[in-house]
Amino acid sequence: MNKSFLISLLFIVSFVLVFENDAFARKKKKKVATQSEVTKPTVKETPYQKLFKGKACETVKGLFTIHKTDNKIYFEIPLVLLERELLLGSTISETTNNLFGSVGEKPSDPFAVTFFKVDSTLHLGRVNTLYKTELENVTERLKESTRPAAIFSNKILAYNPDSTAVVMDVTNFFLADNPLFPPFSPYAPITGNGQRTITKMFKKDKSQFAKVKAFEDNASLQTMLTYEVDVRDKQQYYMYKLPFSTVMTYSFILLPEEQMRPRIADPRIGIFYQGYYNIEKEHGLTPLYCARRWRLEPSDEAAFRAGKLVEPKKQIVFYVDNAFPEFWKEYIKEGIEMWQRAFEEIGFKNAIVARDFPKDDPEFDPDNLKYSCVRYSPSPVQNAMGPSWTDPRTGEVLNASVYLYHNMVQLVQNWRFLQTSPADPDVRKTVLDEKTTGECIRYVVSHEIGHCLSLMHNMAASAAIPTDSLRSPSFTQRVGTTYSIMDYARNNYVAQPGDKERGVRLTPPDLGLYDYFTIKWLYTPLLDVKTSRDELPILREWITEKSGDPIYRYGKQQIFSRFDPSSVEEDLGDDPVKSSTYGIKNLKYVLANMNTWVGKDDPDFTFQDNMYNEVIYQYIRYLNNVLANIGGLYLSERYDGDQLPSYSVVPRERQRQSLKFVLNELENMNWLNVTDLQQKMAVRNNISDVLEPMVFKALMYKTAFVALSADKDDSKRPYTPQEFLKDMADHVFAPTRQGRTLTVAQKRMQNALLGSFVMAADIARAGGMGGLTALSNMIEIPEEVKQKSRQTYGVLPMEMLGAYTNMELAMRADASEVMGFDFRVNLNPQVIPTPVDYLYFDMLKQLQSLVKSQLNSGSTDTRQHYRLLLHKLDKALK
Numbered sequence: 001m002n003k004s005f006l007i008s009l010l011f012i013v014s015f016v017l018v019f020e021n022d023a024f025a026r027k028k029k030k031k032v033a034t035q036s037e038v039t040k041p042t043v044k045e046t047p048y049q050k051l052f053k054g055k056a057c058e059t060v061k062g063l064f065t066i067h068k069t070d071n072k073i074y075f076e077i078p079l080v081l082l083e084r085e086l087l088l089g090s091t092i093s094e095t096t097n098n099l100f101g102s103v104g105e106k107p108s109d110p111f112a113v114t115f116f117k118v119d120s121t122l123h124l125g126r127v128n129t130l131y132k133t134e135l136e137n138v139t140e141r142l143k144e145s146t147r148p149a150a151i152f153s154n155k156i157l158a159y160n161p162d163s164t165a166v167v168m169d170v171t172n173f174f175l176a177d178n179p180l181f182p183p184f185s186p187y188a189p190i191t192g193n194g195q196r197t198i199t200k201m202f203k204k205d206k207s208q209f210a211k212v213k214a215f216e217d218n219a220s221l222q223t224m225l226t227y228e229v230d231v232r233d234k235q236q237y238y239m240y241k242l243p244f245s246t247v248m249t250y251s252f253i254l255l256p257e258e259q260m261r262p263r264i265a266d267p268r269i270g271i272f273y274q275g276y277y278n279i280e281k282e283h284g285l286t287p288l289y290c291a292r293r294w295r296l297e298p299s300d301e302a303a304f305r306a307g308k309l310v311e312p313k314k315q316i317v318f319y320v321d322n323a324f325p326e327f328w329k330e331y332i333k334e335g336i337e338m339w340q341r342a343f344e345e346i347g348f349k350n351a352i353v354a355r356d357f358p359k360d361d362p363e364f365d366p367d368n369l370k371y372s373c374v375r376y377s378p379s380p381v382q383n384a385m386g387p388s389w390t391d392p393r394t395g396e397v398l399n400a401s402v403y404l405y406h407n408m409v410q411l412v413q414n415w416r417f418l419q420t421s422p423a424d425p426d427v428r429k430t431v432l433d434e435k436t437t438g439e440c441i442r443y444v445v446s447h448e449i450g451h452c453l454s455l456m457h458n459m460a461a462s463a464a465i466p467t468d469s470l471r472s473p474s475f476t477q478r479v480g481t482t483y484s485i486m487d488y489a490r491n492n493y494v495a496q497p498g499d500k501e502r503g504v505r506l507t508p509p510d511l512g513l514y515d516y517f518t519i520k521w522l523y524t525p526l527l528d529v530k531t532s533r534d535e536l537p538i539l540r541e542w543i544t545e546k547s548g549d550p551i552y553r554y555g556k557q558q559i560f561s562r563f564d565p566s567s568v569e570e571d572l573g574d575d576p577v578k579s580s581t582y583g584i585k586n587l588k589y590v591l592a593n594m595n596t597w598v599g600k601d602d603p604d605f606t607f608q609d610n611m612y613n614e615v616i617y618q619y620i621r622y623l624n625n626v627l628a629n630i631g632g633l634y635l636s637e638r639y640d641g642d643q644l645p646s647y648s649v650v651p652r653e654r655q656r657q658s659l660k661f662v663l664n665e666l667e668n669m670n671w672l673n674v675t676d677l678q679q680k681m682a683v684r685n686n687i688s689d690v691l692e693p694m695v696f697k698a699l700m701y702k703t704a705f706v707a708l709s710a711d712k713d714d715s716k717r718p719y720t721p722q723e724f725l726k727d728m729a730d731h732v733f734a735p736t737r738q739g740r741t742l743t744v745a746q747k748r749m750q751n752a753l754l755g756s757f758v759m760a761a762d763i764a765r766a767g768g769m770g771g772l773t774a775l776s777n778m779i780e781i782p783e784e785v786k787q788k789s790r791q792t793y794g795v796l797p798m799e800m801l802g803a804y805t806n807m808e809l810a811m812r813a814d815a816s817e818v819m820g821f822d823f824r825v826n827l828n829p830q831v832i833p834t835p836v837d838y839l840y841f842d843m844l845k846q847l848q849s850l851v852k853s854q855l856n857s858g859s860t861d862t863r864q865h866y867r868l869l870l871h872k873l874d875k876a877l878k
Contacts, residue, residue, distance in 0.1 A: 047158035051167065062214025063254055065165070066221060071208050073174060073221060074157070077115050077122065078165045085127055085255045087398060088113045089389060090181040091367040093222060094247035100198070100229075101185030101246070102403055104321070104366060104375030108182055110399075112255065112392045114148050122168040123150040129392040132288060133279035142279070151180065174223050174250060175209065177202035183225055183246045189381045190231055196238060200227040210247060215363050218370050220251040249367035253398065260396040262290040262532050267637040268543045269521055270456040270486065270554045272388070274395050290395040290532075292388065292454045293522045296343075296351060301527065309349040316352040318402070318449070319366060323376040329356075331438035332374055332404075335445025338510050339453060342519035351523075352449075372452070374402040374445065382411035386448030400452035402445065412440035418614050419491035420506045421597070422589040423499045428597035430607045443508055447485055455486050455518050460555020462489035463566040467573030467582075470494040473503030480509030481572055483551045487512075488569035493618075494582040497589065513551050517542075540639065548643035553636060562778060563705070564635045565628035565650060570621045576629060577654075577661050580622035584665075587615050591674050605680045612677060616687055616785050619672065623665060624778050627698060629658035630724070631705025631777075633712065649709045652719040656727060659699075663731045666695055666749055690782045692748060696756035699728060701777040703760070703836050721836050725843050728753065733850060736866075739857040747865050754847065754869060758876045761840040841877070848873040 065076035089110025125148025298304035343351035388400035461484035482489035546552035555567030669688035
């Protein structure tokens, strides 16, 4: 074997061995890898990952996390948030038609809710805040007796990655026609103050979610809800199967963990309140009413105690909509910050401020309940509203909004022209200048901000002013037309031509003395007392001290009946007869001069036609202000020690004077017909002919009120219903007793009075004339006047409608001892006056005898008139 062969053989053997070792190694390595793969555990997706895998998902984080995907909404609720109380409410953010509700409006009151978990289900519960107690041993049982009611429930779909939060699908709660969140305003102009109804059909397939937002203490989401709506009254459809969409914003706000100390309300002062049942050791279950108010606390208590002005820890901030016409904004801000003066009187500076909508704040959302705003609505409604929303546990105001409908500016210009143009040459024009219009806007805003601060209407404030003082330059410059901006006392219609030049003020005050007093009562911090009960002696004494001063008297707004002539809307002064005499004199001046003032700017008579209609409205107000004296009662809430009685009767002579005034007006209404003006407009009835029977109808209903006041009069000579009816008949039939020939107006009045007596007798025979709660004791607005007026799209102020929360409704039956907190006057609704039915028949018999005795007196036309009257009388007395 040669050497080269051996070398080659060794090389081959080595190569084979190396190859085999390498192959063995690779095989072994592969085997180990396979074993490793078999034993390695598989990582599974969590339910949380699966829930959102492969979906285009928008997620926002804050109070809780919101996920929006595939037109679904998921809430990721932190476990620490479970059973914490939140406020939930809705806002109209966009709308197809603002006659159904305006942008920024909140169609329903928000309510307290909480999330709670039971096993694998998450619930959204509505919190019952109706009960209060300070008894520790009762607290747990009360909690068991008032557990939240589930208003939405769904399975927990997943825990978040660190198991600190749970996820639920809330799609079906919000993407639905949920009765808790109506899409239409309860005061929707399209309903014509309740004359028409809206029916709707929800279209889920055309509805979807929009924006979602979340911040540290609040979260919100939007839905676009689509409906098919009908609007109709009993006779016809106004809209039929109308496509309608609205974007609703739903807001959750975390309620304060440290609750504000409530301030117990008092019926003797005009404030908004909310009610509870209170469980006390010494008493049964008693109603407890707490004031609605903002939480104002001094930022520097030592300085505050030292009498220095300090800012509150948290200001009241109102954001002004950027959609307003530019020149409005200045006056809106002035109307808001005007209230700073009242807060300065109790030690706070800059307590309430106005700001523009911020442009660089990503958290700001005017539709969120967290922000209080003054919102603009491009609407034909001639009105404004100022509602607020509170912590239902304490009454703390958390949000307040003012809605200004654009056509409100038309209303205030009408008022300014109609009520002050006789005395103010500067407003004798179809469109007022910006400064005057701005002053009118400021007045409206300051009034609505008063509501947001929790002040109710005080309709007695203007009646504390002597009528003659309204023509005094020094007095009106100091006081204006009323002692409260919360009264419905508009402009100075008592002022006469030439008064402005003498220095008489023609507009309402900025704020009145009563407004300062109410802010003091509501917001003065009582730092040295520990509980709400401890505050009561101080707060009650403040009111008692003022109880003899008419400036500080609270007069409720009389919604469903009129008893108190000193507490009515649209009146001025303490003497309704004198004030109305001045007012009517001014209306005649307007009609006599209006065409001269505005004719060149009103070629189609649109302005004059509108103002003529407003003249009729205003005239009827003046008559009603006087009419309220007849059978009237002055009513006051009182506590022991107060100087005013609970009620007193309008003096006999004032009642008779008021009746004489109304009857004299009936004889002289022809000035209202204005033939030359009517010839420039569409054909219409003579308004005097329309009003006469309405006035007599209202007078007939006054008989029961006169009977009640006579029964309650402790004087020696009350004004009786017999005298009332006799005075009326004697006035109307005086020329008959004198045997004179009657004028057309006198014959018409006799016909109207006789018809009213017959009507009253027929109603009395049917048992329906004794009611004291109807507004039929007022002169009604003729239908043809209403149809041409703002009432077509009118909105009654929310506070006028006595809108109760469910809790307050639940308390109504047990609230008889504190009727002062009701919007009804302080009068038992079951009061039954002395029967007056027989009086109408007696009057008919007397008139029958009188007419028979005068059948042959006067002219031929007068005698024919008497024969017709006698025929009617004989027929009625059969």
